Amino acid sequence: MSEYEKASLVQNEHNTLTCDKTLAASGANQTGRKKTNETGRSKNVGGEGRDGGIVSVDVKDRDELFAQHELQENGDGGDFNRFGSIFNRAWWSSNFFVSEQxxxxxxDGVYTTCMINILGVLLFLRIGWMVGNAGTIFSLLIIFLSSFVAFIAVTSAVGIYxxxxxxxxxxxxxxxxxxxxRVGASIGLLFCFGQSVACALYVVGFGESVSNLLHVEDQWVVRSxxxxxxxxxxAIQTAGVxxxxxxxLVLLSIISxxxxxFILGSLVHSKPxxxxxxxxxxxxxxxxxxxxxxSDQGASFLGVLGVFFPAATGVFAGINMSGDLKSPTKSIPVGTFAALGSSTLLYMLFVLILGSSCTKFSLQTDYLIxxxxxxxGLIFLCGLYTSSVSSGMGTLYGSPRILEGxxxxxxxxxLSFLDKWKSNNKLPNLxxxxxxxxxxxxxxIGRVNTLAPIVAVPFVMTYAAVNWAYFSxxxxxxxxxLSDYSPVINVYDEKKSDENSGDPATKSGGSHINSIITSQPKSxxxxxxxxxxxxxxxxxxIVAMFCIQWLFSIVVIVIFMCTYTYIFxxxxxxxxxxxxxSLSNMILNLIKCIFRRRGQPMNDETSTMVITTSAPPPTPQTMTSEINESNEDYNYRNNYHKTEDVRKDLF
Structure with a gap:
């Protein structure tokens, strides 16, 4: 038994805690074991050096190595550092703000966020108004159309993912x-604008409900x-994600x-x-x-559609938080489709209950029917206020991150000035x-019916852009x-080793953009x-956008074109x-397909045969030449590297 093993055996009899982690010291390949005795003092334990002798390792250096090893293995400091930093400090000195992503x-992420954004003030304040004006049948049709447009946009986004x-x-x-x-930034700015107006819609709905509860009909009370x-x-957003x-999670429980x-109340009592x-x-x-x-504003089918459509615009909330998800490709489809289906059924249930139990006059005049x-009543009002807070919080969460991107x-x-100030939790403050x-x-503005169509138009245009992106x-x-279908005859096998691997001019660094497009996976x-x-x-x-508010739709399209031109x-x-x-190429190919002759292939590329030679591809030969009268290439550049003859007699 070596001297190191004897010393370790004796030391183990007096220790109560042993950490058995081996640490590699750079440059010397030294190892040590961290041991703590009953009094809590650390002991210096030797390790075998390269020559077999005993090498002393200081406790402080060993602790630093242990911390570095944990940091490399766990990425965020390891469980030891995480829990040690919690239990080794007083509670009043702890940081309650989030400092890590x-x-x-x-x-807990996608479904909750989508439901929070979908179940807003329109569910509690405008469903009855919609039934009173559009009727039960057309109200169900409006809900179906809004949800169907959102569903197609979600499927397109999921397909892109x-x-x-x-x-x-x-x-x-x-x-x-x-x-x-160019298109992404232009649509992204419009989407952020729609999110900010949607937040105004939610907080104004909150103020409107408080004003109705206090029986005060003053718009400045609503605005305040x-x-x-x-x-x-x-302030909540500043605290961290x-x-x-x-x-x-708490707010969704209150809304539920x-x-x-509401559902149980419709079964147990009545208030004629x-x-x-x-x-x-x-x-x-x-x-x-x-x-x-x-007499109400928007009392038409298209007007009611414009007021209700923002209720279906929260389905992209889960997509916007993909950076905070463990597995976006798995969580986004399941959570988003589940939230869209649940909210659609819930809206239809509200319409059927109100249309079967309330008079038309009360539905048209009483927003709190x-x-x-x-x-x-109290729990319902708590849900109303909670939905306003949660929806506004969801919009303030997603739009700054889009603008940050x-x-x-x-x-x-x-907009480069917006990237100046960031906190430890990577919050986009500006x-x-x-x-x-x-x-x-x-x-x-202070009115829900006025803000709702303004909210709907940017969202619908975003849906149109996402649908076009997936189609493209x-x-x-x-x-x-079709291009890959061209027959190729390979008569030369490329060498596995690159002869020019040492030449940096022949290396391709590649791009960090993943340009691979795969087939749609089965699900x-x-x-x-x-x-x-x-x-x-x-x-x-596009049709729904002009039906909701044609004038504002034209304004939004003009803003999009101006932003696109500026980026260009x-x-x-x-x-x-x-x-x-390319849409123009698609139309041109369609015309060619219609008027092509019989027997002529639809695509010229499919009739092309590629034959490679039996010899390796030629290697470009380069040589250096001096800049002189016969070679004036790059003569406009300054001659930074040059030599001169110096005469001794000048010194």
Whole structure:
């Protein structure tokens, strides 16, 4: 037994805790074991050197090596450092703000975030108004159309994720990766604008409910309450993403309790004096058909569609938080489809309950008619206020991160100042302030029915862009497949070793952009990831955008074109996207296909035969030459490297 083993055996009899981790010391290959005795003092333990002798390792150096080893293995410092930093400090000196990036899953991340954004104030304040004006049948049709447009956009986004594997997530990153930075940044800015106006819609709805509860009909009361709530939401976002998700779980529980209170209340009581007469076939038939022409703003089918459509715009919330997910490709499809299906059924259930139990006059005039239907009323109001807070918090979470991605890619040089100030938790502080300020401006409008169409148009245009992106991606994949069909005869096998590997001029560094487009993987929803369905969704989105608010749609399109033109001139080298599909080429090929002669191939590329030679490809030969009268290449450059003859007699 060696001297080191004898010393270790004797030392183990007096120790109570032994850490058996071997540490490699750089340069000497030294090893040591960390041992602690009963008094808590660390002992110096030797290790065998290269020559077999005993090498002393200092305790401080060994602890540093242990910490470095844990950091390399665990990435974030290891469990030892994480828990040690918690239990070795007083609670009042702990940092309650998030200092590291959190990772979430399908249900605690995507599903919760989507439901929080979908179940907003429109569910609690405008469902009854929609039934009173559009009727039960048309209300169900509006819900179906809104959800169907959102569903097609979600399938397109999921298809892009599963076929291209983008490095980052979010609406901007998807569009940037597929159809280029110009379109991606232009649509991303419009999406951020729509998110900020949506936040104003939610906080104004909160102020409106408080004003109705206090029986005060003053718009400045609504605006003041909304501004106060906006400040609270900004403070919550500053605390970090982990606190946002934790609060969302609590808020979603309160909203679920409010929905349950509404459903049970419709079964156990009635309030005829407030227009809630209970379930009645006659009431259902009277509310089945529309009754437009009232004094309320937006009392038409397209007007009601414009007011309700923002309720279906929260489905992209899970896509925007892909950077905070453990497995985005698995969590986003399941969580988003589950949230969209649950919310659609819930909206339809509200329509059927209100249309079967309330009079038409009360539905048209009382925005809080659902509160009269609920069992307690208090729980329903808590859900109403909670939905306003949660929806506003969700919009303030996603839009600054999209704006941050645009700034980091330097697509818009005029926004480079937004990348100046970041905290330890990587929170985009300046983009958050800009979105908050934009929300503050639109709070001054102070009316839900006015803000809702403004919110809907940028979101619908975003849906159209995502649908077009997937159609372009799938068409590019098919086009590449036709090109790859060309017969190739290989008569020369390339060498496994590159003869020019030592020459840096022959090496290809490659690109950090993943340009690979794969086929759609098989799943339960893969049948809906169809390029023709995405193309139909693109057309439906454009039509819906002009139906909701044609004037503002024109303004949004003009803003998009101006932003696109600015990026074209300010950043001509912007990433063009991995899709090589062109609409003009598609139309031209379609015309050629119609008028082609019989027997002529549809694509000239399919009739091309590629034959490689039996010899290796020629290697370019280069040589250096001096710049003189016969060789004036690069003579405009300064001669930094030159020699001169110096005469000795000058010194």
């Amino acid at each position: 959190a990772q979430f899953g399908t249900w 599963e076929r291209t594997f983008p490095e980052r997530g979010g609406v901007y990153s998807l569009l940037n990766h597929v159809i280029g930075a 309450v909304g501004m106060l709530l906006l400040f609270v939401l900004w 982990k606190w946002v998700i934790r609060l969302q 309790a409010a929905v349950l209170d 004096e407030f227009g809630f007469v209970g379930y009645n076939l006659q009431t259902f038939l009277s509310n089945a058909y529309p009754s437009f022409g009232g 659902a509160e009269k239907v609920s069992g307690t 645009i700034v980091e890619d330097n697509v818009l040089p005029c 983009p958050l302030l800009l979105i908050t300020f934009t929300t503050f401006i639109f709070i001054l 991606l799938a068409s590019s994949f098919e086009r590449r497949g 339960l929803y893969s049948i809906f990831c169809c390029r023709w369905l995405s193309l139909s969704g693109f057309v439906m989105s 001139h300010a950043n001509p080298g912007a990433f063009p996207g991995i899709s090589d599909f």
